[in-house]
Amino acid sequence: MAIGEAGLGSARHGSRPKRLEETMRGRLGRECVYVPSCRFGLFVALRHWCPPGGRVLMSPVNDDVIFFVVLAAGLRPVQAPLNPLDASIDVDAVPDEVWGSLSAVLTTNLYGNPDDAPRLREKCDALTIPLFEDGAHAIGSRVGGRPVGAWGDASVFSLSKHVGAKAGGFLSCADPGLREALEKSCEDLLLPGRLTAELAFTVRPYAEAAVRGLRLRRAAWATMRLLGLMEREEIRMSLRGEELARAVDAAPDLTAFDSWVRVDMHDYRLRSGPRRLGRIGRRLDRLDEVLAACRAGVETLMSTPWARPDGRSAQPLFRVPLFVADRDAAIAALARRGIVVGYLYDPPLDDYAGAAFTDLSPDPAGARWFARHALPVDPLRARQVVEVLQESGARPAEAPGGLERTRG
DSSP states (O other): OOTTHHHHHHGGGSHHHHHHHHHHHHHHSSEEEEESOHHHHHHHHHHHHSOTTOEEEEOSSSOHHHHHHHHHTTOEEEEOOBOTTTOOBOGGGSOHHHHTTOSEEEEOOGGGOOOOHHHHHHHHHHHTOOEEEEOTTOTTOEETTEETTSSSSEEEEESSSTTOOSSOEEEEESOGGGHHHHHHHHHHHOBOOOHHHHHHHHHHHHHHHHHHHHTOHHHHHHHHHHTTOOOOSSSSOOOOHHHHHHHHHHOSOTGGGHHHHTTTOTTTTBOOOHHHHHHHHHHHHTHHHHHHHHHHHHHHHTTSTTSOTBOOOOSOOSSEEEEBSOHHHHHHHHHHTTOOOOOOOOSOHHHHHOTTTSBOOSOOHHHHHHHHHEEEEOGGGHHHHHHHHHHHTOOBOOOGGGOOOBOO
16 A cells, blocks of 8 residues: 555544534434545445345336446346426325335435325335335435435435535445445445545645636536546436446446446545545535525525426425426526536436336336426525526426416
8 A cells, every 4th residue: 555545545544524513413313434426425335225136116217327226236227207396205205016115215305395205104014024214415404394314214316416526425324233334335345545536636626726716617627537436428328238238247246346336436435535624624624504595595496487287395406406398408508607417317217227227117207207307406596506507588388287386
C-alpha cells in the first residue's frame, strides 16, 4: 500500500464517521452505518436479507444504476405499476400473484415524493418479506408521520443529493442488533482509499466554481467525454446485453457489475479519507438550511400551471417534477439560461432492459407517462425556472386518465 493510502484505509475507524452516523441516527431514530455511497449500501442490504434468485418489486422509473445493483445482488427485478403523478408504487395495482412471488420490496421515493411506505410495510409484514427504502432523494421527506427510511427493515441514503457532498451515504436498519453484521459486510466489500481519489474530491468544488465563473460548462463536458469520464451519452447508459447476461450468471458479485454500478461515481466503494469525511460533515451540518430553502422553492413551483394536478406538496423535494407537453423544448430553453436538467429516467426500466433481465410491469402506462412528461427541476432555482418556462411558452402536459388540473 502506497504512502497516504494507509491513512485513507484506516479513516473508517476514526471519529468523523462516528459523528456522521450519530447525526443521522438522531434524524432517523435508527442505527446508521456510514457507507461511501447509497448504491453500495443498497447492495449490502440486499445481500444480507435476500436469498440469491429472489424477486424484488421496484419502480421502473429509477436510475439504471439501482437496477444493476439489484442484479448484482443475484436478484430478479420485478417492475411495479406506478401512480403517474408522482411515480410512486401503486400498491393496489400489483396483482396478487406478483405479491406472492416476491422476496422483497424496494421503494424509490422519487425526487423526495414518498412511496406509500405504511401500506407497503403492511404488505411485507403479511408476506414476511423485507421492505427496503431507497431514500437517496428523500432526506427530510416524511410519510405516515415518520421520516422516509423509518419504515423499512433497511434504508439507504445518499449524501450527494440534498447534502450536496458529492460522496457518502448511510445504511440504516430497524434492528439495532444487526449493526455489527452490516458493518462487517461493508468492511469486507470496501476497497482501499486512493490518494488520487481524495485529491480529486478535494479540488472538485474549486474546479466546478471556476467552470461556472468562466462559463465553460460546454467545454468542460466535452473534455470529460474525451477523457472517458462521461459514460452516458443518453439518459440511460448502454445496456450491453451480452456482457450483462454473463454478469448475471456470475451474480451475486459486485465486481462483475462494476462497469454498470460505478457510472457517475467511480469511487462508490472506496473507503473515505479524512478530508472527504470532514467536508461531508460540514455539509451535513447545514442540511436543515438546505431543506428549508427547498421547501420554499417547492411551494413556488407547485403553484404553477405545470405542477401535478392533485394539489400541493409540502415536502422539501430534491427535484420537483413539473409536467410539460414538450419536455425536450423545455430542457433546451432552460439550458440556454444555464439551468441543466438531470435525474431523468426515460424510458422506464422494463422498456429499457426487456424481459431478459426483468419482469415487466403488469400496467406500464403510468410509468411511461411520467417518464415522458416529468421535468425534474431544482427547487433552489424555482424562480428562474418559472421565468424560463413562462418566456418559452411551455404548455402543461395533458393529465393522464382524464384527471383535471385543480388547485387546492
